[in-house]
Amino acid sequence: MADKPQESSAPRSPRATRAAPPRGPSPEWEGRDIETAGVREDRDVEPRGGRATAAGASPGIVEQFASAVLGGALLSIGLGRRSLGGAALALAGGGLLFRSFGGQGHGPILEEPRFDTDRGPYEPEVVAGPRVLERSITIQKPASELYRAWRLAENLTKVMGHFADVTTAGPDVQHWRVQGPLGRSLEWDSHIVEEHPGEFLRWESLKGADVPNDGWVRFRPAPGDWGTVVTLRFRFDPPGGVIGDAVVKLLGAVPDTLASKALRRFKSLVETGEIPTTVPNPAARGGGHSY
Amino acid sequence: MRALCWNGINDLRVETVADPGIVNPHDVILRVTMSTTCGSDLHFIDGYIPTMREGDVIGHEFMGEVVDVGRDVKKVKKGDRVVVPSFICCGNCWYCQHDLYSLCDNTNPKAELQEPLLGYPTAGIYGYTHAFGGYAGAHAQYVRVPHADTDCFLVPEGLKDEQVIFLSDAVPTGYMGADFCNIHPGDTVAVWGCGGVGLMAMKSAFLLGAGRVIGIDRFPERLRMAREKVGAETIDYSRVDSVLDMLKELTGGRGPDACIDAVGMEAHGTGAEYAYDRAKQALHLHSDRGEALRQAIRACRKGGTLSILGVYGVMDKFPIGVIMNKGLTVRTAQQHGQKYLPLLLEHVAKGQLDPSFLATHRFSLEDAPRGYEMFKKKQDGCVRAVFLPN
Numbered sequence: 023m024a025d026k027p028q029e030s031s032a033p034r035s036p037r038a039t040r041a042a043p044p045r046g047p048s049p050e051w052e053g054r055d056i057e058t059a060g061v062r063e064d065r066d067v068e069p070r071g072g073r074a075t076a077a078g079a080s081p082g083i084v085e086q087f088a089s090a091v092l093g094g095a096l097l098s099i100g101l102g103r104r105s106l107g108g109a110a111l112a113l114a115g116g117g118l119l120f121r122s123f124g125g126q127g128h129g130p131i132l133e134e135p136r137f138d139t140d141r142g143p144y145e146p147e148v149v150a151g152p153r154v155l156e157r158s159i160t161i162q163k164p165a166s167e168l169y170r171a172w173r174l175a176e177n178l179t180k181v182m183g184h185f186a187d188v189t190t191a192g193p194d195v196q197h198w199r200v201q202g203p204l205g206r207s208l209e210w211d212s213h214i215v216e217e218h219p220g221e222f223l224r225w226e227s228l229k230g231a232d233v234p235n236d237g238w239v240r241f242r243p244a245p246g247d248w249g250t251v252v253t254l255r256f257r258f259d260p261p262g263g264v265i266g267d268a269v270v271k272l273l274g275a276v277p278d279t280l281a282s283k284a285l286r287r288f289k290s291l292v293e294t295g296e297i298p299t300t301v302p303n304p305a306a307r308g309g310g311h312s313y
Numbered sequence: 314m315r316a317l318c319w320n321g322i323n324d325l326r327v328e329t330v331a332d333p334g335i336v337n338p339h340d341v342i343l344r345v346t347m348s349t350t351c352g353s354d355l356h357f358i359d360g361y362i363p364t365m366r367e368g369d370v371i372g373h374e375f376m377g378e379v380v381d382v383g384r385d386v387k388k389v390k391k392g393d394r395v396v397v398p399s400f401i402c403c404g405n406c407w408y409c410q411h412d413l414y415s416l417c418d419n420t421n422p423k424a425e426l427q428e429p430l431l432g433y434p435t436a437g438i439y440g441y442t443h444a445f446g447g448y449a450g451a452h453a454q455y456v457r458v459p460h461a462d463t464d465c466f467l468v469p470e471g472l473k474d475e476q477v478i479f480l481s482d483a484v485p486t487g488y489m490g491a492d493f494c495n496i497h498p499g500d501t502v503a504v505w506g507c508g509g510v511g512l513m514a515m516k517s518a519f520l521l522g523a524g525r526v527i528g529i530d531r532f533p534e535r536l537r538m539a540r541e542k543v544g545a546e547t548i549d550y551s552r553v554d555s556v557l558d559m560l561k562e563l564t565g566g567r568g569p570d571a572c573i574d575a576v577g578m579e580a581h582g583t584g585a586e587y588a589y590d591r592a593k594q595a596l597h598l599h600s601d602r603g604e605a606l607r608q609a610i611r612a613c614r615k616g617g618t619l620s621i622l623g624v625y626g627v628m629d630k631f632p633i634g635v636i637m638n639k640g641l642t643v644r645t646a647q648q649h650g651q652k653y654l655p656l657l658l659e660h661v662a663k664g665q666l667d668p669s670f671l672a673t674h675r676f677s678l679e680d681a682p683r684g685y686e687m688f689k690k691k692q693d694g695c696v697r698a699v700f701l702p703n
């Protein structure tokens with residue numbers, strides 16, 4: 023994929039191959055400075071129309087949640103592994119979400135999402151919904167440079183390497199292949215549907231995807247000498263019914279830490295030219311190697 | 314190659330493992346000429362720090378000769394004789410750029426293991442648990458060193474390995490601890506723990522202008538080193554009724570201007586609090602025995618500085634109210650070695666600093682388990698055991 027020149031900041035016209043009809047710029051994209059993020063509280067508390075909602079979300083949560091945002095906390099947006107069959111309340115604006123503990127009470131998630139086991143007996147009662155993973159990271163580089171780096175196919179392949187084999191399938195089309203359990207894999211093509219060079223990029227899976235999904239990445243200036251805040255969001259929307267259940271099982275391969283790990287890998291790659299790894303690593307197991 | 318591997322609590326063995334190779338473009342491979350024990354290793358050998366895995370190669374304080382060089386390494390060359398700080402640092406992130414090297418953002422491939430506890434991951438360390446990256450350690454014939462241009466420091470000609478090896482960890486840690494104390498000429502600095510780290514903190518306090526340095530421990534040979542090699546006054550805490558009273562009397566009733574904790578989570582003690590800590594730690598109800606740290610907090614003069622070098626977990630019974638009411642400044646970190654090494658190498662080259670006296674015992678790599686045993690039990694006056702892996 024070619025490195026996109028920077029001159030035009032106007033949204034590019036959608037590709038002819040796109041599956042969905044063209045839309046206006048997504049609400050996530052705004053040419054704002056990160057410093058205005060503190061004003062987000064009223065946007066963050068409104069449930070996004072049409073999204074599945076958690077049963078019994080109390081208004082107090084929303085306040086807690088907003089104060090966590092204002093407190094500058096990094097929010098974990100993952101839903102538990104089984105929450106593909108679980109419920110989520112998506113909050114508008116930055117796409118902030120919190121996870122439902124169906125009946126257990128709610129709270130802002132300020133750490134990595136927990137694993138399946140702590141969902142306990144409540145899990146089966148909740149309604150199917152999309153799984154959203156969103157995280158931010160701060161990187162010591164200007165936004166324009168980061169945007170260009172993100173657009174390089176070879177970088178995307180490296181950055182997503184912990185999760186999927188991403189290969190180029192045409193201009194601005196990537197093929198994603200996620201290894202699931204029992205040798206089965208999930209595959210889809212995704213294409214760019216919105217771009218604002220230096221600031222925002224959004225993609226969607228094409229028709230025929232095993233799991234319909236979309237995502238975006240946003241670059242905004244950080245305060246002081248911190249560089250740029252990069253926010254990455256994935257949304258996986260498995261189909262319903264019997265097929266949906268099978269996909270949900272397969273999607274167990276999507277780690278809760280997908281967004282944070284991808285961002286971390288991207289940061290290391292652009293700041294240092296490599297992604298830290300201990301593969302392979304000498305050890306007295308695994309035939310002398312381990313990691 | 315041969316390497317010293319952790320196999321469980323108090324179970325170290327020398328085993329044959331695969332040789333390391335260049336993995337990332339900024340890596341080099343060192344042939345390890347000398348490596349040494351550190352008090353930090355004892356914490357996981359004794360089982361107080363989690364995320365070790367059976368078969369892990371341990372060791373984080375080392376030096377050696379460069380034998381292989383990654384494609385993007387610019388300064389370091391094959392054949393260079395280098396010393397390497399124990400933390401792996403990228404040199405490019407905000408933290409490295411601000412001299413806060415052990416907080417590097419880009420060298421912990423297992424960040425997700427640290428995040429739940431710390432909130433944010435730190436730099437990786439060689440041979441020091443998977444939460445700190447799971448990198449193979451340096452008690453081995455060879456070790457892979459990532460980000461070589463930031464992390465390898467050329468050893469000036471004419472210096473012996475023993476003079477340089479401790480610049481990997483004990484010396485920069487001690488120096489940083491003294492640097493934290495914001496020493497004014499003539500200040501009195503008290504240091505708990507006369508191990509390698511504490512002794513180097515005492516020496517550094519003098520280098521930074523302290524008028525008096527007081528070392529506290531109970532092992533006669535370590536206290537003697539503090540007096541004879543560093544020029545400190547000493548207190549044997551097992552032979553006095555109250556360390557606090559002693560320090561008060563030695564400082565005209567004011568207390569030391571700065572107190573450095575170079576003991577850590579396995580502090581030994583004599584009083585009721587020690588018994589409480591010991592019981593809880595044995596039951597794994599909490600991970601720390603904080604006797605020395607609590608003593609340092611009480612002894613420090615009002616408005617003084619508390620510099621914490623000892624490694625701790627998540628301690629309970631921590632007297633934050635004492636710190637608050639006395640207006641103490643608390644400084645602490647894992648060592649930012651890359652910040653201090655150029656200066657420290659210069660001190661050694663000019664003869665202002667010679668840490669070689671710490672190397673009380675030498676072993677081949679094959680005898681490393683015995684070396685750790687002696688170091689841990691402080692047998693035969695062992696302060697640091699050094700290993701010769703090749």
Ligand SMILES: NC(=O)c1ccc[n+]([C@@H]2O[C@H](COP(=O)([O-])OP(=O)(O)OC[C@H]3O[C@@H](n4cnc5c(N)ncnc54)[C@H](O)[C@@H]3O)[C@@H](O)[C@H]2O)c1
Pocket residue numbers: 351352353354355356482483486505506507508509510511529530531532535550575576577578579580581582604605621622623624646647648649696
């Ligand atoms: N911050 C860092 O980057 C860093 C680096 C290296 C080591 N460390 C830590 O520093 C500490 C010391 O390391 P070391 O290698 O010198 O260890 P060491 O085991 O050689 O020495 C510790 C000394 O503390 C003494 N001690 C125990 N209880 C005491 C008490 N109540 N009062 C006074 N002294 C007491 C022991 O007798 C011993 O001599 C350890 O916790 C280690 O993990 C930190």
Ligand SMILES: [Zn+2]
Pocket residue numbers: 351352353354373374399482483
């Ligand atoms: Zn150490």
Ligand SMILES: [Zn+2]
Pocket residue numbers: 402403404405406407408409410416417418419
């Ligand atoms: Zn760094």
